[in-house]
Amino acid sequence: MKEINKRLFTNGAVYVLYTEDNYPIEVTDTFLPYYTKDAIEKKQNMLTSYDIGNRGERYLIGISCMSGCPVKCKFCATGKLKKWRNLTAEEIVEQVKFITQKNVEFPFTEAKEHKINYTRMGEPFLNIDNVRRAVEKVEFVYPGTHHYISTVGIKGSDFSWIKENITLQVSLHSLDEERRNELIPYPNKMTIEELGQIRTQSNLKTTVNLTLVDEADFDIEKLKKYFDPKYFFIKLSPINVNDISEKNGLGKGIIEGVNLV
Numbered sequence: 001m002k003e004i005n006k007r008l009f010t011n012g013a014v015y016v017l018y019t020e021d022n023y024p025i026e027v028t029d030t031f032l033p034y035y036t037k038d039a040i041e042k043k044q045n046m047l048t049s050y051d052i053g054n055r056g057e058r059y060l061i062g063i064s065c066m067s068g069c070p071v072k073c074k075f076c077a078t079g080k081l082k083k084w085r086n087l088t089a090e091e092i093v094e095q096v097k098f099i100t101q102k103n104v105e106f107p108f109t110e111a112k113e114h115k116i117n118y119t120r121m122g123e124p125f126l127n128i129d130n131v132r133r134a135v136e137k138v139e140f141v142y143p144g145t146h147h148y149i150s151t152v153g154i155k156g157s158d159f160s161w162i163k164e165n166i167t168l169q170v171s172l173h174s175l176d177e178e179r180r181n182e183l184i185p186y187p188n189k190m191t192i193e194e195l196g197q198i199r200t201q202s203n204l205k206t207t208v209n210l211t212l213v214d215e216a217d218f219d220i221e222k223l224k225k226y227f228d229p230k231y232f233f234i235k236l237s238p239i240n241v242n243d244i245s246e247k248n249g250l251g252k253g254i255i256e257g258v259n260l261v
């Protein structure tokens with residue numbers, strides 16, 4: 001894989017890599033102070049001081065499981081890519097190696113928390129065989145990694161393998177089914193009620209991610225009805241504004257805090 005571009009932040013970087021056959025993929029390398037991990041107790045995970053920590057604390061690698069994505073969420077820049085393809089397990093693992101080799105002074109497995117977010121380009125459950133093989137391979141090379149798999153909820157998905165240090169995030173974005181269908185225009189996905197029935201054996205609760213575009217997308221009664229707090233953790237995220245989200249008139253969303261500084 002070739003590095004084509006990068007954007008540096010105080011606490012990390014976003015890289016654009018090209019596969020051997022010239023498909024672009026995005027990989028992120030970020031770190032945060034350890035206290036931001038305790039979002040449940042603190043009710044938020046924003047930075048509360050200028051101390052941004054280092055990769056010995058929370059070392060987070062965001063990887064892609066596809067180049068492009070057929071789901072085409074209305075706020076996602078991936079949608080502007082004209083073509084897409086699944087990545088192989090080797091290409092997924094290579095992204096992790098790419099980042100760890102950039103930071104040899106901070107061995108990945110020695111961080112207090114070392115986590116891989118399957119949250120960049122692509123829907124993991126539409127490339128599930130490669131993603132599962134990649135999880136196994138990463139676990140072999142970097143034991144104890146926390147794997148955080150984010151999905152829009154593809155109908156018929158098997159969640160039985162989501163256990164222990166593997167955690168699931170489901171993208172909800174709106175508690176109005178019709179509005180959710182607009183924001184995530186992929187037809188073969190689970191309903192809000194079906195998402196609420198997901199149970200895993202992860203060490204952590206399943207995250208319900210709400211990238212809130214409008215206040216009207218939030219409905220506390222439906223949230224309480226479908227998502228039992230015993231099994232779900234609710235996360236509110238900002239929109240990463242990009243040309244696709246702007247073209248679709250989604251603005252900045254209603255959440256202001258970001259942890260890329």
Ligand code: SF4
Nearest residue numbers: 069071072073076122
């Ligand atoms: S599933 Fe993820 S990568 Fe695909 S369009 Fe939606 S947000 Fe983007």
